[in-house]
Amino acid sequence: MEIVVASSVAVLTAGGVYLILRLRTFPVILGLALLSYAVNIFLFASGRLATGLPPVLLRYGDASYTDPLPQALVLTAIVISFGMTAVLVIVALGAFLESGTDRIDIAPPKGDADPRESHR
Amino acid sequence: MNHWIIAPVILPALLAPLIAFIMRHDLTLARTTSLAGAVGIVAIAVGLTVASADGETQVYYLGNWPAPFGIVLVLDRLSALMVVLTSVLALIVLVHAVVTGWDARGRHFHALFQFQIMGICGAFLTGDIFNLFVFFEVLLIASYGLMIHGGGRERMQAGVQYIVMNLAGSTLFLFALGVLYASTGTLNIADLALRLREIPIEDASLVRVAAMLLMIVFALKAALFPLQFWLPGTYANAPAPVAALFAIMTKVGAYAIIRVHTLAFGPDIAATGPLAATWLFPGAIVTIVIGAFGVLGARALLPLIAFSVLGSMGTLMVAVASFTPEATLAALYYLVHSTFAGAALFLVADLLLSRRKDQTLIPLPATVQNGLFAGLFFAAAIGMAGMPPLSGFLGKLLILDALRDPGQMPWAWGAVLGGSLVTIVGFARAGSALFWKSTSIPVADPTGSDRGPATPVRAASALEIAPTLTALAVLAGLSVFAGPVASYLTQASEQVFDRDGYIGAVLGTAAEDQP
Numbered sequence: 001m002e003i004v005v006a007s008s009v010a011v012l013t014a015g016g017v018y019l020i021l022r023l024r025t026f027p028v029i030l031g032l033a034l035l036s037y038a039v040n041i042f043l044f045a046s047g048r049l050a051t052g053l054p055p056v057l058l059r060y061g062d063a064s065y066t067d068p069l070p071q072a073l074v075l076t077a078i079v080i081s082f083g084m085t086a087v088l089v090i091v092a093l094g095a096f097l098e099s100g101t102d103r104i105d106i107a108p109p110k111g112d113a114d115p116r117e118s119h120r
Numbered sequence: 121m122n123h124w125i126i127a128p129v130i131l132p133a134l135l136a137p138l139i140a141f142i143m144r145h146d147l148t149l150a151r152t153t154s155l156a157g158a159v160g161i162v163a164i165a166v167g168l169t170v171a172s173a174d175g176e177t178q179v180y181y182l183g184n185w186p187a188p189f190g191i192v193l194v195l196d197r198l199s200a201l202m203v204v205l206t207s208v209l210a211l212i213v214l215v216h217a218v219v220t221g222w223d224a225r226g227r228h229f230h231a232l233f234q235f236q237i238m239g240i241c242g243a244f245l246t247g248d249i250f251n252l253f254v255f256f257e258v259l260l261i262a263s264y265g266l267m268i269h270g271g272g273r274e275r276m277q278a279g280v281q282y283i284v285m286n287l288a289g290s291t292l293f294l295f296a297l298g299v300l301y302a303s304t305g306t307l308n309i310a311d312l313a314l315r316l317r318e319i320p321i322e323d324a325s326l327v328r329v330a331a332m333l334l335m336i337v338f339a340l341k342a343a344l345f346p347l348q349f350w351l352p353g354t355y356a357n358a359p360a361p362v363a364a365l366f367a368i369m370t371k372v373g374a375y376a377i378i379r380v381h382t383l384a385f386g387p388d389i390a391a392t393g394p395l396a397a398t399w400l401f402p403g404a405i406v407t408i409v410i411g412a413f414g415v416l417g418a419r420a421l422l423p424l425i426a427f428s429v430l431g432s433m434g435t436l437m438v439a440v441a442s443f444t445p446e447a448t449l450a451a452l453y454y455l456v457h458s459t460f461a462g463a464a465l466f467l468v469a470d471l472l473l474s475r476r477k478d479q480t481l482i483p484l485p486a487t488v489q490n491g492l493f494a495g496l497f498f499a500a501a502i503g504m505a506g507m508p509p510l511s512g513f514l515g516k517l518l519i520l521d522a523l524r525d526p527g528q529m530p531w532a533w534g535a536v537l538g539g540s541l542v543t544i545v546g547f548a549r550a551g552s553a554l555f556w557k558s559t560s561i562p563v564a565d566p567t568g569s570d571r572g573p574a575t576p577v578r579a580a581s582a583l584e585i586a587p588t589l590t591a592l593a594v595l596a597g598l599s600v601f602a603g604p605v606a607s608y609l610t611q612a613s614e615q616v617f618d619r620d621g622y623i624g625a626v627l628g629t630a631a632e633d634q635p
């Protein structure tokens with residue numbers, strides 16, 4: 001199981017990083033989604049992998065249990081990354097409709113044209 | 121257990137939904153509520169500072185769970201100081217946004233503003249790294265909304281860059297937390313510090329990875345080289361009052377580095393050693409250089425101010441990077457100063473640009489109240505550049521005085537002094553283009569190429585200038601009362617380095633006595 005979890009984290013991360021480097025909004029959004037899946041699986045695995053064990057200590061049963069904290073962390077992280085992705089989709093859509101381009105560059109592609117319009 | 125500790129988080133968290141859902145069609149009511157909330161948080165923050173002044177680290181156990189298992193909020197002198205700083209800055213910025221009408225240019229300004237305050241205060245108060253992540257996300261998601269408040273092509277594009285950059289940072293933060301939890305089994309900062317001390321150095325490679333990942337994330341928030349690229353574009357394109365509020369957001373990164381990297385990954389802990397300082401110091405030096413030359417090279421006012429904020433973050437982090445109580449005292453003094461100096465500059469720029477219609481640094485006919493704006497800009501600029509009599513001078517002096525280690529002194533002194541000089545030149549050039557040369561151009565001159573149709577330019581009322589003056593008065597007050605402030609900050613930085621006191625307060629016997 002370890003090899004499956006580890007390689008899925010690796011593949012998702014690699015795909016996510018590749019897509020983020022495309023510098024266009026749609027691939028970047030997909031890339032960030034892949035990265036957040038990768039980090040969720042990674043967080044989930046950070047409490048050791050165990051099969052068929054309850055996340056709480058049973059009073060009379062087997063003393064072994066799986067760590068519940070990473071599951072709580074993953075739950076929070078999923079909600080947050082989901083909300084963030086939704087915000088990014090909306091803002092990216094707004095930026096695309098305003099400017100007609102979907103590029104995400106550090107400097108605007110037209111070079112350092114006049115910065116006059118930028119204030120309000 | 122002092123229940124007021126959680127009030128700076130709870131109060132805005134309650135006000136924001138109220139404003140968003142009940143008062144969204146009534147701007148006057150939203151303004152009143154938001155301002156009242158901001159005043160309330162200032163009062164609470166001052167009360168917390170008084171409560172923490174005796175040096176006792178107070179801990180708030182959420183749900184009364186004992187510390188390593190439940191979530192804790194920790195109030196010591198440093199976090200009380202940061203909360204006061206946030207609340208006062210927020211009040212100043214909020215008044216400015218209300219009297220200049222910025223809050224009416226888009227929807228939900230006040231709700232987002234309250235959420236932003238909640239996230240920042242929470243990040244300063246929390247004693248748990250995962251909670252720090254959650255509060256980071258709260259303040260970031262509010263800042264996304266504020267950043268694109270008012271809309272416009274460039275602002276939306278800069279907003280997308282800002283969001284993408286921060287989402288990548290958040291993912292990195294989670295990876296760091298995963299590594300940390302896998303290798304230590306805890307996310308409570310005090311518990312983490314305790315366990316990291318016991319990890320032998322040969323088993324500590326994962327912990328070192330986590331420490332560096334965390335430092336990368338915090339450096340991204342603090343806009344430190346090589347992760348500074350987002351700041352100029354974001355700050356220059358954000359609405360000016362929002363950019364003034366963002367002056368505290370870079371400090372969240374600086375605070376997180378001070379807190380986590382002194383307490384848990386300190387230089388004298390075998391597992392990590394001087395790892396953080398080794399990378400932080402050159403990054404800060406390069407940041408100062410980039411900021412200074414950005415100020416010199418900027419061709420518009422808001423990018424110029426954004427680069428000066430970048431330079432001040434570099435100066436701040438140079439002091440943080442040495443991780444000694446003396447340097448931390450200097451860093452904290454400069455942190456308070458640079459927050460208000462950056463905010464004052466953005467507020468002056470907003471007052472000016474709402475009357476000038478063009479932010480490029482070329483002479484245009486003088487606006488109304490040219491002398492007044494020139495004076496305000498001059499005061500804010502000498503504050504930012506670090507000239508006497510304002511507190512930037514004392515802050516830089518303290519930083520230089522604390523960095524006397526022969527290995528770092530030539531670099532730090534050279535960068536701070538040279539950076540200040542270049543910044544002064546940049547500000548002088550900008551000021552002369554904006555204010556001085558303007559007076560020689562007749563008003564009817566059509567040289568300003570694409571100015572809009574001639575609208576009557578309104579003179580700034582006393583109320584509009586008051587927030588800027590308050591920010592400048594804080595700078596003046598910081599230098600007049602430098603003695604008392606410095607003695608408070610000395611105690612605060614000593615408390616930061618008193619690791620056993622912090623760990624004992626959070627995990628110690630006090631926790632077990634709780635009912």
